[in-house]
Amino acid sequence: MRYSWKWSAVLTDPYFDWIISGLELTLLLSLISWAIALVLGCLIGIARTAETKWIRSLAAAYVECFRNVPLLVIFFLWYFVAPEILPRNAGLWVKRDLPFPEFWTSVVALSTYTAAMVAEQVRAGIEAIPRGQANAALASGLTRWQVYRYILLPVGLRIAVPALGNEFINIFKNSSLALSIGLLELTSRTRQISEYTYQPLEMFITASAVYFVIAMLTTAIMMAIERRSRLPGMITRATR
Amino acid sequence: MVWRLALSAAFLATLAFAGPASADDLxxxxxxxxxxxxxxxxxxxxxxxxxxxxxxxxxxxxxxxxxxxxxxxxxxxxxxxxxxxxxxxxxxxxxxxxxxxxxxxxxxxxxxxxxxxxxxxxxxxxxxxSGARIITRADTGIKSLADLKGRPVTVNQGSSNEQIMKALDEQQKLGIRFINTKDNPQAWASLESSRSDAHVTDEPTAYGLVVASKQPDKYLVVPGPRLSFDxxxxxxxxxxxxxxxxxxxxxxxxxxxxxxxxxxxxxxxxxxxxxxxxxxxxxxxxxxxx
CATH class of the missing domain: 3.40.190.10 (Periplasmic binding protein-like II)
Incomplete structure (x- = not known):
């Protein structure tokens, strides 16, 4: 109706610096969490295809626990509940002496959640390989470790690449929930500025645009990786 | 012509008798x-x-x-x-x-x-x-703004209390470790679990939080002048x-x-x-x- 637009608020000192510092935290949080989630998720995904039953159940339990709880609740659990379960002194250390607790708790929350997603994609990738291949490899004298190393993982992970790309884009968007435990990342910075200036629409549009650009860049990177890792003979995007 | 005149007369009449301070002026x-x-x-x-x-x-x-x-x-x-x-x-x-x-x-x-x-x-x-006030646990011994030096303190993201506290912190070189909570319930959870030693919020909210808490005698609103004018x-x-x-x-x-x-x-x-x-x-x- 009568909203007075003031786009210059985005560029005013100190608000521009705040947006940049928020963007830095968003990128740092997402990339560190993604690195951890990728390693942890691969291990859990492999464990889900393991021969031994208890390893399989343990991995399945992990995936179900983290996949079936809202990410926001996972943030709260790690931030508020986890330190209370620890022995008193360890809990106090986490709450008071851990440097930058909001950031590292966010890393833990985001990576443990995303690991469950990655694990499912990795498992699906491995299970997409016809069973005959693994059986044939075993019959030809390879050990189980070698079967994973030379047959299942090289193929399975390549099948999983497009799906993993999705999770990679998601992690940037999911990182915005870190504002709920007080991390001043991109979304909370723009919310903060909108409260200070009362120019909320400019701030939300700015935040959306930045997330959009991040997602587009991620998509471009993932498409390049997909092209290189594409398995000949699989049904994928045709190369131009 | 006559017809038009009659119409405008009728229009004026409706205006005059339209009750609520002539709706057209609103x-x-x-x-x-x-x-x-x-x-x-x-x-x-x-x-x-x-x-x-x-x-x-x-x-x-x-x-x-x-x-x-x-x-x-x-x-x-x-x-x-x-x-x-x-x-x-x-x-x-x-x-x-x-x-x-x-x-x-x-x-x-x-x-x-x-x-x-x-x-x-x-x-x-x-x-x-209103004005900003400090709530603290009775066991922290915080009695004034200066006592917040170097301590973990919660402020709600974007609130005017956040603005005033960050300005005071800079002005008086207190080195407060700020925790930017999303809302009051979260700030309270931080204070209660000793993650922070104090929460700065509006005066009535501060009193309200203490009254509503499970153990009101374990918390106090630091007396003295308000930290801001709101x-x-x-x-x-x-x-x-x-x-x-x-x-x-x-x-x-x-x-x-x-x-x-x-x-x-x-x-x-x-x-x-x-x-x-x-x-x-x-x-x-x-x-x-x-």
């Missing part, structure tokens, strides 16, 4: 309310005793009572006793867009009036004087003096008749506060003559 909120037949109050869900969802599921509180008074006077002004009052629950994020785009007509909460915000919205007269007011749209006039007159009537004392007492006593001399003066000077 503009802004009054026009919108008159056309839609309803006045929409925007409120908070969790800011007792000012604006919150009460036990009966309806919004209530000090600010809500004042807004009801304004709504009553709007009905009188428009001669529309049939006007309906509707409620919309707001969050800090959506309250400005929803006011400006006309979803709500008044924001009845705990909003601080300042000039930066007046670029975007307008306010009715001040209805409460005049609370009802928020309305800009460039709408006709509606502001009705609103401010409704409030001035309450201030002048002393009825405000009862409303103030009814809500603020629930958190153990009573009217201080400063507030008495505030109401007196804002009670402009009829």
């Amino acid at each position: 503009y802004g909120t009054l026009k919108k309310v008159n056309d839609s037949g309803k006045i929409v109050i925007g409120h908070n869900a969790d800011s007792p005793p000012f604006s919150y969802i009460g036990a009966n599921g309806k919004p209530e509180g000090y600010t809500i009572d004042l807004c009801h008074r304004v709504a009553e006077d709007v009905k009188k002004e428009l001669k529309r006793p049939d006007l309906k009052i509707e409620y919309v629950s707001l969050t800090p994020v959506n309250r400005i867009p929803l006011l400006v785009n006309g979803t709500v007509d008044m924001v009845c909460a705990t909003t601080t009036n300042n000039f930066t915000r007046q670029r975007q919205v307008d306010y009715l007269s001040t209805m409460y004087i 005049p609370f007011a009802i928020v309305v749209r800009r460039d709408d003096s006709a509606f502001r006039l009705v609103g401010n007159k409704a409030l001035a009537d309450l201030y002048r008749s002393g009825e405000i004392d009862k409303i103030y007492e009814k809500w603020l006593s629930t958190i153990g506060m009573s009217m201080d001399p400063e507030t008495k003066t505030l109401f007196k000077v804002q009670a402009l003559p009829e």
Whole structure:
């Protein structure tokens, strides 16, 4: 109706610096969490295809626990509940002496959640390989470790690449929930500025645009990786 | 020609007898309310005793009572006793867009009036004087702002308390370790679990949190002067003096008749506060003559 637009608020000192510092935290949080989630998720995904039953159940339990709880609740659990379960002194250390607790708790929350997603994609990738291949490899004298190393993982992970790309884009968007435990990342910075200036629409549009650009860049990177890792003979995007 | 004259005469006649201060002169909120037949109050869900969802599921509180008074006077002004009052629950994020785009007509909460915000919205007269205050656990030994030196302290993201505390911290070189909580319940969880040693928030919120806590004697609101000056007011749209006039007159009537004392007492006593001399003066000077 009568909203007075003031786009210059985005560029005013100190608000521009705040947006940049928020963007830095968003990128740092997402990339560190993604690195951890990728390693942890691969291990859990492999464990889900393991021969031994208890390893399989343990991995399945992990995936179900983290996949079936809202990410926001996972943030709260790690931030508020986890330190209370620890022995008193360890809990106090986490709450008071851990440097930058909001950031590292966010890393833990985001990576443990995303690991469950990655694990499912990795498992699906491995299970997409016809069973005959693994059986044939075993019959030809390879050990189980070698079967994973030379047959299942090289193929399975390549099948999983497009799906993993999705999770990679998601992690940037999911990182915005870190504002709920007080991390001043991109979304909370723009919310903060909108409260200070009362120019909320400019701030939300700015935040959306930045997330959009991040997602587009991620998509471009993932498409390049997909092209290189594409398995000949699989049904994928045709190369131009 | 004659026909046209008759038509305009009929038109003028309808205007003259159209009842409510000739509907064509209305503009802004009054026009919108008159056309839609309803006045929409925007409120908070969790800011007792000012604006919150009460036990009966309806919004209530000090600010809500004042807004009801304004709504009553709007009905009188428009001669529309049939006007309906509707409620919309707001969050800090959506309250400005929803006011400006006309979803709500008044924001009845705990909003601080300042000039930066007046670029975007307008306010009715001040209805409460607040300021930032420190809540702490009794075992921390914090007695003043200076005692916060180097300690973990929560402030809510984007609140005026955050602004004032960060400025004070810089000015007095306190080296406070700020934790930017999302809202009061989270700040309280941090204080309760010793993650932080203090929380800085509006004065009434501070008292309200302590009263509502499980063990009120374990917490205290640090006495002494308030850390900031935060005049609370009802928020309305800009460039709408006709509606502001009705609103401010409704409030001035309450201030002048002393009825405000009862409303103030009814809500603020629930958190153990009573009217201080400063507030008495505030109401007196804002009670402009009829």
